[in-house]
Amino acid sequence: MKTSVCSFTNVDEGFRQDVEFTPNGVFSVTVFPLGEAVAGTLMCGSLFEDMRRNYRREVLLSRRLARAGVVAQRFHYRGTGNSVGAPADIAWEHILDDARAAHERLRSQVGASQPLGYFGSAFGALVAIALGAGHREIPVALWEPVPDVPTYSRDLRRNELISNLADGSGTDRSAGLAPSDSVPPQIARRGDELSISSLAAPGLGPVFISRRGREGRKAATTVDAEVDKHTTSTTIRTYTDEPPWWSGAQVTVRSAGSKWRLLDDTSAWLRRETQKMSMPT
Amino acid sequence: MIVHEPLAIPMGDAHAFGILVRPEVEGPLSVLVLPGAGNFGNGGPALLGLSRRLATNGCATMRLDYLGMGESTGGITRLRANSPRVTDPHAAVEQLRQPGRTNLALVGLCYGARVAVETALETPDLAGLALLAPPLAAKGEIGASWTMRAFLRRVARPSRWRNLLQPEHRRTYAHVVRRFVTSRVRSRGTPPQARTPDTQRRPDAWFIEALEQLTARGVRVLFVAGDVDKCLADLQRPEADALRAKLTTPGSGMELAVVPGSVHTFRDQDVVDAVTDLVVEWSERIASTLP
Numbered sequence: 183m184k185t186s187v188c189s190f191t192n193v194d195e196g197f198r199q200d201v202e203f204t205p206n207g208v209f210s211v212t213v214f215p216l217g218e219a220v221a222g223t224l225m226c227g228s229l230f231e232d233m234r235r236n237y238r239r240e241v242l243l244s245r246r247l248a249r250a251g252v253v254a255q256r257f258h259y260r261g262t263g264n265s266v267g268a269p270a271d272i273a274w275e276h277i278l279d280d281a282r283a284a285h286e287r288l289r290s291q292v293g294a295s296q297p298l299g300y301f302g303s304a305f306g307a308l309v310a311i312a313l314g315a316g317h318r319e320i321p322v323a324l325w326e327p328v329p330d331v332p333t334y335s336r337d338l339r340r341n342e343l344i345s346n347l348a349d350g351s352g353t354d355r356s357a358g359l360a361p362s363d364s365v366p367p368q369i370a371r372r373g374d375e376l377s378i379s380s381l382a383a384p385g386l387g388p389v390f391i392s393r394r395g396r397e398g399r400k401a402a403t404t405v406d407a408e409v410d411k412h413t414t415s416t417t418i419r420t421y422t423d424e425p426p427w428w429s430g431a432q433v434t435v436r437s438a439g440s441k442w443r444l445l446d447d448t449s450a451w452l453r454r455e456t457q458k459m460s461m462p463t
Numbered sequence: 464m465i466v467h468e469p470l471a472i473p474m475g476d477a478h479a480f481g482i483l484v485r486p487e488v489e490g491p492l493s494v495l496v497l498p499g500a501g502n503f504g505n506g507g508p509a510l511l512g513l514s515r516r517l518a519t520n521g522c523a524t525m526r527l528d529y530l531g532m533g534e535s536t537g538g539i540t541r542l543r544a545n546s547p548r549v550t551d552p553h554a555a556v557e558q559l560r561q562p563g564r565t566n567l568a569l570v571g572l573c574y575g576a577r578v579a580v581e582t583a584l585e586t587p588d589l590a591g592l593a594l595l596a597p598p599l600a601a602k603g604e605i606g607a608s609w610t611m612r613a614f615l616r617r618v619a620r621p622s623r624w625r626n627l628l629q630p631e632h633r634r635t636y637a638h639v640v641r642r643f644v645t646s647r648v649r650s651r652g653t654p655p656q657a658r659t660p661d662t663q664r665r666p667d668a669w670f671i672e673a674l675e676q677l678t679a680r681g682v683r684v685l686f687v688a689g690d691v692d693k694c695l696a697d698l699q700r701p702e703a704d705a706l707r708a709k710l711t712t713p714g715s716g717m718e719l720a721v722v723p724g725s726v727h728t729f730r731d732q733d734v735v736d737a738v739t740d741l742v743v744e745w746s747e748r749i750a751s752t753l754p
Binding site for chain 1: 473
């Protein structure tokens with residue numbers, strides 16, 4: 183695949199962003215601080231229906247991280263977003279391969295001595311945990327982590343049902359979940375194998391969990407308990423001013439520079455924890 | 464072999480982001496694809512798929528992320544269908560034209576179709592305009608709040624009642640009803656004019672006049688709707704008589720294509736494939752008339 187790199191700088195927001203397609207068609211974005219970088223973070227983005235809702239938040243988080251001196255590496259898994267491939271091609275092994283390749287790109291950008299952190303959003307939390315398991319020196323920040331694939335598939339179906347009823351804007355979603363918005367069968371079949379309890383078993387470094395509103399309390403309790411079993415420390419925050427997960431609100435009317443606690447707290451925690459890890463004990 | 468070029472389009476202090484997909488040997492027609500409103504752009508990945516198909520067919524094609532969305536920088540104010548944004552689409556048109564591409568077509572989905580019409584009015588030498596599920600009646604912000612009418616319409620569907628037999632659906636519906644009642648109680652003090660009036664659904668004259676102006680300039684218009692899309696129902700209203708007549712008259716410069724399913728959501732793969740085929744075939748017809 184032929185491609186080129188696009189780079190642009192925003193002085194006001196304090197970042198430089200490089201965008202490219204890798205030779206195997208993965209859409210890759212690296213966001214650099216304008217000053218010296220003190221750490222790097224691999225961002226495992228959300229997938230399926232959550233990708234539409236969370237995408238801009240993740241973009242803005244990567245820019246906040248850069249402003250805090252942390253290089254942020256984002257990517258779209260093959261078969262999703264801007265990357266090549268069809269939703270039918272999505273497989274857990276490909277997802278992990280793409281994440282590991284992004285990790286290598288990040289490592290080559292920040293150098294061997296800089297500390298790294300992982301970030302995972304919704305389904306991406308499972309990816310971040312799978313990569314971070316067994317590496318207690320790597321802090322992991324999670325946004326609304328899904329406890330396991332069966333629960334997540336059920337939540338996506340419920341979300342669609344509620345959106346059908348709640349959406350008075352003229353959107354007709356009678357067609358149901360599109361292949362790109364639902365968990366594909368090849369991943370759904372993995373069942374409990376793809377769950378926080380099994381993926382985190384080798385042990386995790388410090389973990390930050392954020393969630394929006396009070397929805398999904400039962401699942402949240404399960405996640406907290408499972409993460410707590412395997413981590414050195416857990417920080418949990420709830421943001422009630424965030425749009426609820428079922429609202430279908432897709433338009434994020436906030437600028438990158440505006441005050442946003444979810445973004446500020448996540449970027450500050452990742453910077454602080456990566457710096458702790460880089461200090462000699 | 465097609466080439467993927469991520470592009471940052473400078474706009475003052477901000478940058479609009481686009482992905483240009485082009486063949487190594489370009490044909491005479493270039494296309495700008497304008498997504499709907501949304502964090503990642505409604506139909507974003509599917510529209511990128513459309514761009515790749517068009518590029519394989521010889522058209523250099525750019526899909527734009529509006530300012531404040533996707534990978535672009537900047538913040539956004541409310542998106543209004545009755546005053547669609549034009550600054551970033553115009554910048555994208557200029558960017559697309561820079562290497563000597565003169566014949567352009569615009570493709571817009573939903574809100575992007577309104578943007579495409581507004582952009583087309585100020586774009587000379589435009590060859591074609593494809594409107595995918597364009598909102599004909601749009602006087603408000605994208606993403607209106609719940610209305611009693613919309614709620615009751617959805618509750619009245621037979622499938623909802625069938626679903627009540629299943630405990631999982633019952634819990635979900637109970638949750639929705641609680642939320643709905645809460646929102647209605649909270650909005651009791653809201654003045655009536657702040658709620659969405661039914662008159663919103665009248666096709667607005669601006670849109671219809673703009674299409675007439677464009678066809679008079681020789682722009683070929685393709686109107687694509689799904690058989691469940693609201694724009695198709697709006698097209699049957701008396702206010703849209705003239706537009707409907709043109710769309711169904713051969714040689715008028717406008718053509719209507721209806722596909723099964725929802726083009727508005729652009730999520731069902733069969734719909735995406737059908738619309739992609741239609742747009743590619745339409746672009747081939749336009750390209751065949753160009754020097």
